[in-house]
Amino acid sequence: xxxxxxxxxxxxxxxxxxxxxxxxxxxxxxxxxxxxxxxxxxxxxxxxxxxxxxxxxxxxxxxxxxxxxxxxxxxxxxxxxxxxxxxxxxxxxxxxxxxxxxxxxxxxxxxxxxxxxxxxxxxxxxxxxxxxxxxxxxxxxxxxxxxxxxxxxxxxxxxxxxxxxxxxxxxxxxxxxxxxxxxxxxxxxxxxxxxxxxxxxxxxxxxxxxxxxxxxxxxxxxxxxxxxxxxxxxxxxxxxxxxxxxxxxxxxxxxxxxxxxxxxxxxxxxxxxxxxxxxxxxxxxxxxxxxxxxxxxxxxxxxxxxxxxxxxxxxxxx
Numbered sequence: 001x002x003x004x005x006x007x008x009x010x011x012x013x014x015x016x017x018x019x020x021x022x023x024x025x026x027x028x029x030x031x032x033x034x035x036x037x038x039x040x041x042x043x044x045x046x047x048x049x050x051x052x053x054x055x056x057x058x059x060x061x062x063x064x065x066x067x068x069x070x071x072x073x074x075x076x077x078x079x080x081x082x083x084x085x086x087x088x089x090x091x092x093x094x095x096x097x098x099x100x101x102x103x104x105x106x107x108x109x110x111x112x113x114x115x116x117x118x119x120x121x122x123x124x125x126x127x128x129x130x131x132x133x134x135x136x137x138x139x140x141x142x143x144x145x146x147x148x149x150x151x152x153x154x155x156x157x158x159x160x161x162x163x164x165x166x167x168x169x170x171x172x173x174x175x176x177x178x179x180x181x182x183x184x185x186x187x188x189x190x191x192x193x194x195x196x197x198x199x200x201x202x203x204x205x206x207x208x209x210x211x212x213x214x215x216x217x218x219x220x221x222x223x224x225x226x227x228x229x230x231x232x233x234x235x236x237x238x239x240x241x242x243x244x245x246x247x248x249x250x251x252x253x254x255x256x257x258x259x260x261x262x263x264x265x266x267x268x269x270x271x272x273x274x275x276x277x278x279x280x281x282x283x284x285x286x287x288x289x290x291x292x293x294x295x296x297x298x299x300x301x302x303x304x305x306x307x308x309x310x311x312x313x314x315x316x317x318x
Contacts, residue, residue: 006030008064009054010082011073012045015100015131017052019071019159022136024053026157031056032063064089069153070097079103083111083122092121096150100125100140104176105169112144112168123150124168125161126175134160143170184256191247191256198250226282229264230272237264 005027009020012033023029031054035045049056057063064070064086072082079101086097092115099111099122112119122144129138136159142150143165154161164170196205213221229236240261244254270292272285279285 005069006067008032008067008070009073010060010063010071010086011075012036012048013073015127016071016073017048018131018135019073020052020054022159023157027069029054030063030065030067032058032060060085061089064095068095069150070095072097072099072101074101076102080107080111084114087114087116087122090115090121092117095121096123096146096153097121098123098125098142098150100127102126102175102179103172105173108172109169118145119168120145122168123147124171125150126171126178128175128178136160141171141174143172144168147171188256191252191254194252195247195250198252223282226285227278227280229267230285230288231278233264233272234268237261237268240264 007023007027007029009016009023009029009031010033012020012031012035016031016033020029020031029052031049031052033045035042036056036058060082067090070086070090072079072086074082079099080103083097083099090097097115099108103111105124108124112122112124115122123146124143126141127138128141131138138160140154140159140161141164142154142161143163144150145166145168147163147166151161151163164174192205192209193202196202216224240257244257244261247254247257267289270289272288272292273279279288
């Protein structure tokens with residue numbers, strides 16, 4: 001089938017293959033991956049390429065030639081190198097380069113400067129979800145001078161993009177901040193379940209976690225955890241020290257538990273709350289933490305709390 005739109009895709013891992021399979025029905029998709037340089041190809045590559053109905057290429061140059069839209073979906077260790085290479089091969093008037101790799105905002109900003117015209121053809125992107133669960137409809141945030149144009153194009157191709165800013169770096173900032181939570185949660189869950197299995201209480205622990213997390217809107221959980229953090233950090237730090245010792249007794253490295261202990265201990269040292277009641281909002285706590293980080297007199301910053309006495313309405317202490 002002949003397609004007027006030509007798409008170049010660099011990186012043929014899980015994400016690249018998923019996107020390629022979807023896009024191949026609407027455009028001519030050319031694909032390059034470092035695995036294609038091997039002779040012979042790994043046994044599964046030829047089958048995957050045929051199944052995706054894409055054109056395999058021998059180099060990035062061949063992949064991006066004549067392409068209106070170029071996806072970069074490679075390992076973050078080589079993403080800047082790929083961007084620099086493609087920047088010398090494309091016309092800023094004719095092509096959009098979507099850097100969807102996980103990299104810090106500063107790295108994306110440097111990559112954008114590699115492109116002619118001040119990086120007008122460079123679009124910073126972040127994938128916010130699971131491609132294995134959501135396929136090509138996984139949420140994607142985009143930022144940069146032509147992010148809106150890229151958003152419109154991906155939308156017509158049946159994908160799920162959202163333009164968040166005209167400045168490169170905004171999309172990757174959302175991605176990495178979200179990853180702090182999601183990857184951290186993943187590792188916390190692993191550590192908790194390793195201990196639960198040793199104690200033979202896995203199902204009870206999972207049921208308790210589900211009950212706690214599903215019993216209120218996520219925004220309420222955020223408010224409860226962050227506001228009570230300001231008041232109870234010292235006590236919780238001591239609890240986590242004891243939990244770490246318990247895990248060590250089970251011969252489970254308390255990596256995340258020790259990290260939580262350090263975070264709580266640091267917050268406790270800042271004396272964030274002036275009284276025993278939680279502050280009203282999570283934003284107050286975060287602002288106080290930021291101010292304490294910058295202030296030479298660290299430990300003196302306090303934040304306003306809700307009125308009332310010790311019998312007032314206070315968020316549940318977890």
